[in-house]
Amino acid sequence: MELEKKKFLTDADLPFCKGCGHNHIAANTEKALQLLGYDPMNVVLVTDIGCHGIIDKSFLTHTVHGLHGRSVALATGVSAALNNPEKKVIVFIGDGGATIGMQHLIDAAHNGFNMTVVIHNNMLYGMTGGQPSEFTPAGFKTPTLPDGGKKTGYDICKLIAAVEGASYVCRLEGISDFSEQLAEAFSKKGFSLVEVMEICPSYGVKSNPGMKLSKVIENAGLIINKFVDREVDNYKTEVKTEFRSLFSESDAIQTKFPSKLEKPVRLMLCGSAGEGVQAAAEFILKAGITSGLNGTKKGSYPVTVGVGFSAAEIILSSEEILYTGSPNPDVICVTSSDGLEYARKTLANMKGGKLFIDSSLKAPDTKAEVIYFPFRERGGAKNSSIYSIFYFLTKTQLFPMDSLLSVFNENKIAKKFDQDKMFQALNEPFVDGLTDNKKVIV
Amino acid sequence: MSVEIKENQLIMDGSELIIESLARSGADVFIGYPITPANLLYSNSLERFPSFFAAPDEISALQWMCGFSTTGKFPVTATSFPGFALMLESVNMAYMMELPMLIILVQRLGPATGSATCGAQGDLALLTGAISGGFSLPVISVSSMKDCWELSHNAMKMAIDLRTPVVLLTSKEEIMTLASFAISQLSEINLLERKQYSGAETFVPYKTNETLVPDFLPVGDKKNQVRYTASTHDQKGIIQNTSKEAIDNTKRLELKHQKNLKHHLYYEYDGEKGANTLLISYGITASASREAVKNLREQGEKVSLLIPKTLLPVAPEYFDIIEKYNKIVIAEENLSGQYRKILFGEFGNKKVSGVNGIAEMITPDRITEVVLSK
Known part of the structure; x- marks a missing residue:
């Protein structure tokens, strides 16, 4: 094939040292893209930090020059956004960048993002003085590794070949004309990778005098070969065009019940994770709103789901609620020992109000009126929080029980819940003989 | 007692208002990595955004966002300090490349992993010095449910108008606390669009006019070569060391914020x-x-x-x-x-x-x- 004069590269000299393999990669990329008939405006070259990355000024394609080791991740975004296999995304990265960005390489291959990654592997960091990378082979010397590497470098081709999503993986020696291999990689759908072996003329050659590239490759146990060539589904970005709004008028809660709340009430539920504290708090919040009140609910819990305390602070008010915290709640319901530990500080600070506490627990010193009720024994641990909010409303009558029932009955929890049993329990006189703080609730 | 009928109210949290507002504003994609207490923003975006990506880590999330932004799409993410710390170098890249995007930072108690489920306002000192050189990274802070709705849109507009990453600063309780809220309080949200260069002259990626904000074209444009560069660069987007044109371009990155702040105050x-x-x-x-x-x-x-x-x-x-x-x-x-x-x-x-x-x-x-x- 007769090639046109340069179509993808400017006429200026390439910015690399004489004898550097990066020159060959640029020239072969030009040739490969011409072989495939690409228009430069359909090519995006993504590069990053390292000698290879100064090439972008020489390319007449679109160019994006990013951070060290991140070009594959950056190209992933470009590729997923373009979502168009006609646009060719090519990544140039060095062995240092491939070391930093290994996860990006694996991830891009795994997902089959449309791109071809060309690793410029000169087995050291050329830009910063010839330090070794994780690709530096055993025995290969660099200025800061005068005795040579002790471990075998990464075999990136084997690593990426092991990733199911990769469509093409090959290693080649970066000499003479390898444009056909590059063209083959460029023409693959999905993720393709070419590792080009080079020796850095500034540091590699000087540190390993007389050693030929082919010998380095052989000594390193690296195979010049095609590792993967298969048809793989490339990534297609889903772009939804129809949505349901996260909220709408139809979700709105209508005022159905009256409330005699004259000043804001702050309720705190303290129990254990997995015992329905947050759900119970939402029921009481919604019941308050159904009764024409404004409400807020702030949840507190440790980071691990299903373990330790679970607490909620609910504020109900006929006025606008500004501050959503409850340092001095009017009522605290404590249904478990986890909940009691969490509530201790608040209870110590309370100047009045009520503490509804499970009768298996001992109330700490507090100025709140202490009222015991066997939430856990009567309702079971799982229902203890539900029992506590019905108990709260029974005792305070801040808004009609029907409002809480209407909210509760809409929920699937209600289907397996014995309401008759609960109301019988709530209305029974309860004598607590287990603690010093004896209290009779009638 | 008679029932006083109040305006119908919804129970919602800040995350729903922020994500719905951004979606209506035309945000294209949410790219996230889960982290408490930002997870509601993640799950609501999954439901509401045109495209959604679960990134394998926070560095990838920001890099993917940069990639999307180079093509003209508007990306959003949500994180908390540990994730933001990983994103920071890439935020600098987006800043240098002038890529619009929104990072919702949900503050939690630090240092380090701290207490993931405890709110805080501890990240402002980091944000004020987040860009190397002390350049201004815009930070918009919500202070109410209504702000979650309006300022999310405004923050996105700022990102687009100034071609910059913007941090929408929130905290655990602003995202997660449920509250009654009347829909009538929500103003109309207009669709925001990224204007594209349509001049007859050859496009120069970082050439600016009196606004100090360069015109935009996406990579992949059919007619004009488009370049983005994270390193010091001239108007063409070509890497320079310290040439006057390149340093003037770098200085402009700060000046554009100072000059246009009044429009986003x-x-x-x-x-x-x-x-x-x-x-x-x-x-x-x-x-x-x-x-x-x-x-x-x-x-x-x-x-x-x-x-x-x-x-x-x-x-x-x-x-x-x-x-x-x-x-x-x-x-x-x-x-x-x-x-x-x-x-x-x-x-x-x-x-x-x-x-x-x-x-x-x-x-x-x-x-x-x-x-x-x-």
Whole structure:
């Protein structure tokens, strides 16, 4: 094939040292893209930090020059956004960048993002003085590794070949004309990778005098070969065009019940994770709103789901609620020992109000009126929080029980819940003989 | 007792308002990595955004966002300090490349992993120095449910208009606390679009006019070569060391923020005639401050309230307000008074005092006490 004069590269000299393999990669990329008939405006070259990355000024394609080791991740975004296999995304990265960005390489291959990654592997960091990378082979010397590497470098081709999503993986020696291999990689759908072996003329050659590239490759146990060539589904970005709004008028809660709340009430539920504290708090919040009140609910819990305390602070008010915290709640319901530990500080600070506490627990010193009720024994641990909010409303009558029932009955929890049993329990006189703080609730 | 019919209310949290607002504003893609307490933003975006990506880590999330932004799409993510720390170098890249995007930072108690489920206002000091060289990274702070709706849109507009990453600063309670909210409070949200260069001359990626914001074309454009570069670069987007054109371009990155700040300045100022004291607060502590001011005024005390929402860059307008007062109280949920130091320096000022604390929301009572102290 007769090639046109340069179509993808400017006429200026390439910015690399004489004898550097990066020159060959640029020239072969030009040739490969011409072989495939690409228009430069359909090519995006993504590069990053390292000698290879100064090439972008020489390319007449679109160019994006990013951070060290991140070009594959950056190209992933470009590729997923373009979502168009006609646009060719090519990544140039060095062995240092491939070391930093290994996860990006694996991830891009795994997902089959449309791109071809060309690793410029000169087995050291050329830009910063010839330090070794994780690709530096055993025995290969660099200025800061005068005795040579002790471990075998990464075999990136084997690593990426092991990733199911990769469509093409090959290693080649970066000499003479390898444009056909590059063209083959460029023409693959999905993720393709070419590792080009080079020796850095500034540091590699000087540190390993007389050693030929082919010998380095052989000594390193690296195979010049095609590792993967298969048809793989490339990534297609889903772009939804129809949505349901996260909220709408139809979700709105209508005022159905009256409330005699004259000043804001702050309720705190303290129990254990997995015992329905947050759900119970939402029921009481919604019941308050159904009764024409404004409400807020702030949840507190440790980071691990299903373990330790679970607490909620609910504020109900006929006025606008500004501050959503409850340092001095009017009522605290404590249904478990986890909940009691969490509530201790608040209870110590309370100047009045009520503490509804499970009768298996001992109330700490507090100025709140202490009222015991066997939430856990009567309702079971799982229902203890539900029992506590019905108990709260029974005792305070801040808004009609029907409002809480209407909210509760809409929920699937209600289907397996014995309401008759609960109301019988709530209305029974309860004598607590287990603690010093004896209290009779009638 | 008769039933007084109130306007129908929804129960919602800030995350729903933010994501719905951004989706209606035309945000294209959410790219996230899960982290408490930002997860509701993640799950709501999955449901609501045109495209959604679960990134394998926070560095990838920001890099993918940069990639999307180079093509003209508007990306959003949500994270908390540990994730943001990983994103930081890439935020600098987006800043240098001038890529619009929104990062919703949900503050939690640090240092390090700290307490993931405990809110905080501890990241402002980081944000003020987040861009190497001390360049201004815009930070918009929500201080109410209504702000979640309106400022999300405004922050996105700022990102597009100034071609910059913008941080929408929130905290755990602003994202997760449920509240009754009337839909009628929500203003109409307009679709935002990224204007593209349509001139006849060859496109020069970082050439600017008097706005100091370059015109935009996406990579992949059919006619014009488009370049983006994270390194110091000239107007063409070609890497330079310290050429005058390139350094002028770098200086412009700061100047464009200073020049255009007035178009993106959001704050609430509730000035009371005769008041000598100005209370300043933002984010989650703003609601405690509003309540403190309400209580103080009911007691006959005179006090004014300033709630900055465009926190960074700091607007000169704030100092025009501040200089009217003899006593300044700044309430924020951190130990060192981060915004106080940004406004008044490390050693402060005799007329300035702070209300600070961690691990719990600052109470209206504590604010009231400091406002009333002599």
